[in-house]
Amino acid sequence: MAEVELQKVTKMFGALQVIHGVDLTISSGEFVVFVGPSGSGKSTLLRMVSGLETVSDGDVLIDGEDMTFAEPSERGIAMVFQSYALYPHMNVYNNMAFNLRLSRYSKAEAKKLVHDAARILRIEDLLDRSPAELSGGQRQRVAIGRAIVRKPKVFLFDEPLSNLDAALRVQMRLEIERLHRELDATMIYVTHDQVEAMTMADRIVVLDKGSIQQVGTPMELYKRPKNLFVAGFIGSPKMNFFDAKVSSDGSENVHLVANSKTTFKLPNLRLNANDDLTVGVRPEEISVYTSIAEVPDTHIAMTARVDAVERLGNINYGYFNVGAEELVIAQIMGHTDLDHGQQIVFGVPKAELHVFDSAGQSLTAG
Numbered sequence: 001m002a003e004v005e006l007q008k009v010t011k012m013f014g015a016l017q018v019i020h021g022v023d024l025t026i027s028s029g030e031f032v033v034f035v036g037p038s039g040s041g042k043s044t045l046l047r048m049v050s051g052l053e054t055v056s057d058g059d060v061l062i063d064g065e066d067m068t069f070a071e072p073s074e075r076g077i078a079m080v081f082q083s084y085a086l087y088p089h090m091n092v093y094n095n096m097a098f099n100l101r102l103s104r105y106s107k108a109e110a111k112k113l114v115h116d117a118a119r120i121l122r123i124e125d126l127l128d129r130s131p132a133e134l135s136g137g138q139r140q141r142v143a144i145g146r147a148i149v150r151k152p153k154v155f156l157f158d159e160p161l162s163n164l165d166a167a168l169r170v171q172m173r174l175e176i177e178r179l180h181r182e183l184d185a186t187m188i189y190v191t192h193d194q195v196e197a198m199t200m201a202d203r204i205v206v207l208d209k210g211s212i213q214q215v216g217t218p219m220e221l222y223k224r225p226k227n228l229f230v231a232g233f234i235g236s237p238k239m240n241f242f243d244a245k246v247s248s249d250g251s252e253n254v255h256l257v258a259n260s261k262t263t264f265k266l267p268n269l270r271l272n273a274n275d276d277l278t279v280g281v282r283p284e285e286i287s288v289y290t291s292i293a294e295v296p297d298t299h300i301a302m303t304a305r306v307d308a309v310e311r312l313g314n315i316n317y318g319y320f321n322v323g324a325e326e327l328v329i330a331q332i333m334g335h336t337d338l339d340h341g342q343q344i345v346f347g348v349p350k351a352e353l354h355v356f357d358s359a360g361q362s363l364t365a366g
């Protein structure tokens with residue numbers, strides 16, 4: 001267990017700056033997930049923690065010690081990659097014991113460490129097999145086992161589950177969570193999958209274009225995204241966005257650009273006449289009504305045409321056309337009679353709206 005601290009960490013590849021002064025403290029024993037789109041700098045940041053990538057500027061501290069220029073082997077870390085990188089000619093036991101042989105462990109000590117790790121990962125009966133004789137999930141377990149035996153202070157994972165099918169991904173996700181509880185280790189986990197981020201993380205770090213957009217618990221990011229990027233990235237299906245404008249008459253009435261008949265007030269927000277806003281609403285906050293009169297006063301009412309309905313059994317997704325370029329997605333639980341082409345009214349509770357200024361910064365995140 002160890003704290004990891006990044007201080008103004010920067011990365012340049014030649015003239016190209018890909019990490020822009022990242023400050024971040026990861027507590028001892030914490031499970032932190034770096035999430036962001038492809039190219040956002042997740043792997044680069046992780047590799048700078050590991051020492052596999054040099055730091056252009058700033059400091060990396062592990063367990064309070066300046067490790068900015070330390071070799072990977074001196075940092076007390078172990079890394080697990082998407083490609084399992086197992087030695088094909090060695091059996092599972094030797095793959096797991098390999099790094100121990102290079103350190104000062106006796107044969108008996110190494111054997112105990114490998115067997116302990118194999119028990120934790122439930123691969124004790126696979127120790128004699130070669131990697132070619134293993135499934136993808138089993139290979140990934142061996143790769144994790146190789147990290148565990150070294151008893152690192154910090155585990156670093158870079159998209160370790162991307163090569164697995166959906167069912168196995170869920171299983172391995174639970175395994176890694178269990179591992180975190182059992183080992184009580186600090187873990188940094190990189191993924192572009194926001195579901196993995198939401199389900200596994202103590203705290204999520206959202207990256208975009210080499211900068212941290214927001215750090216927080218999964219529910220903090222879900223409930224109070226600080227900007228449009230985080231609002232759109234966290235949550236599946238994603239948050240609906242509407243262009244909106246504050247009226248010019250000083251009344252602080254807001255109207256939706258695509259649906260100019262819809263006018264409403266947003267008390268408690270400092271709005272200026274003619275401000276351009278983006279209003280966001282999560283799919284599960286939307287309710288469908290039979291008529292405008294039925295929509296409660298606390299809600300904004302909108303009319304739409306049903307474009308499509310996806311029925312997944314317990315949950316349905318309604319795709320509504322409100323005359324804007326993008327369809328509005330509503331989550332409807334249980335049974336629904338909604339059908340393509342139908343004219344409907346839907347309501348959105350004003351208290352659940354996310355409002356962003358023209359720079360994309362939230363006015364409601366607090």
Ligand SMILES: Nc1ncnc2c1ncn2[C@@H]1O[C@H](COP(=O)(O)OP(=O)(O)OP(=O)(O)O)[C@@H](O)[C@H]1O
Nearest residue numbers: 013016018036037038039040041042043044045192
């Ligand atoms: N060795 C390199 N030389 C030059 N540019 C690089 C190098 N490695 C990464 N980059 C650039 O740095 C940026 C961040 O890359 P990085 O691999 O950290 O992204 P990522 O968030 O891990 O993406 P992905 O989800 O695709 O793995 C990208 O624009 C990438 O093209």
Ligand SMILES: [Mg+2]
Nearest residue numbers: 042043044158
């Ligand atoms: Mg990457």
